[in-house]
Amino acid sequence: MKLVFKLTAMAFLFMAASCGAKTESKHITALEISTEKAAQLDTAYFAGGCFWCIEAIFERVKGVEAAVSGYSGGDQKNPTYHEVSYGKTNHAESVKVFFDPKVVSYETLVEIFFGSIDPTQLNRQGPDVGRQYRSAIFYKNDEQKKIATEVKNRLNKAEYNGKIVTEITRFKAFYDAEGYHQGYYEIHPEDPYVRSVSKPKVEKFMKHFKDKLKEEYK
Numbered sequence: 001m002k003l004v005f006k007l008t009a010m011a012f013l014f015m016a017a018s019c020g021a022k023t024e025s026k027h028i029t030a031l032e033i034s035t036e037k038a039a040q041l042d043t044a045y046f047a048g049g050c051f052w053c054i055e056a057i058f059e060r061v062k063g064v065e066a067a068v069s070g071y072s073g074g075d076q077k078n079p080t081y082h083e084v085s086y087g088k089t090n091h092a093e094s095v096k097v098f099f100d101p102k103v104v105s106y107e108t109l110v111e112i113f114f115g116s117i118d119p120t121q122l123n124r125q126g127p128d129v130g131r132q133y134r135s136a137i138f139y140k141n142d143e144q145k146k147i148a149t150e151v152k153n154r155l156n157k158a159e160y161n162g163k164i165v166t167e168i169t170r171f172k173a174f175y176d177a178e179g180y181h182q183g184y185y186e187i188h189p190e191d192p193y194v195r196s197v198s199k200p201k202v203e204k205f206m207k208h209f210k211d212k213l214k215e216e217y218k
Contacts, residue, residue, distance in 0.1 A: 033065055033098060041065055042101050044109050045072055045138035045171050047092035048117040049125025053198040054095045056185035057116050057205045060217045063104025068096045069177040072138055081178055087130045096174050106144055110151045116205040120163040126197055138171035
């Protein structure tokens with residue numbers, strides 16, 4: 001289902017480009033982060049369905065310097081979108097989040113992640129079905145694992161009656177997605193998939209986490 005949506009989206013991308021119908025993006029790539037700033041940042045890795053949605057959500061969080069769409073959770077090196085979309089790699093569409101721990105904690109990022117997806121859906125998010133669209137938190141160290149597990153357990157008891165299926169698994173590697181995926185939500189707001197699937201997710205986040213938004217998004 002997802003591949004059909006995104007193929008339509010890609011066709012729209014080429015049409016929009018030929019017509020000059022682009023929107024200025026606030027998306028910041030990892031390469032645009034200064035060396036001095038990078039030394040102050042930590043990283044977190046999440047998978048929650050379409051990476052266009054998750055990337056756009058974290059980009060709006062105060063304390064997040066950049067969010068990059070990519071692939072994680074599998075064993076194949078340098079996977080392509082085509083391979084991941086067809087479920088050939090066990091990678092999930094994921095997002096690498098560069099954040100300043102002095103401004104936003106890892107715990108807060110985990111809470112935002114759970115609050116912006118449906119963690120009870122197994123191997124899917126909405127219309128996007130398959131292991132490549134599973135929800136997962138890829139932890140880098142024991143501290144991240146501890147925090148992610150505590151948040152998951154707390155929400156399981158308080159809100160989800162033990163139905164959370166989000167995986168919490170050790171981080172292996174992250175591979176950047178192709179360039180046209182980066183900042184897609186910002187650049188192509190009229191894309192059919194963005195309007196019908198991504199936008200409601202982003203708006204849900206903005207409604208429930210108003211105090212976590214960057215000033216330019218309030």
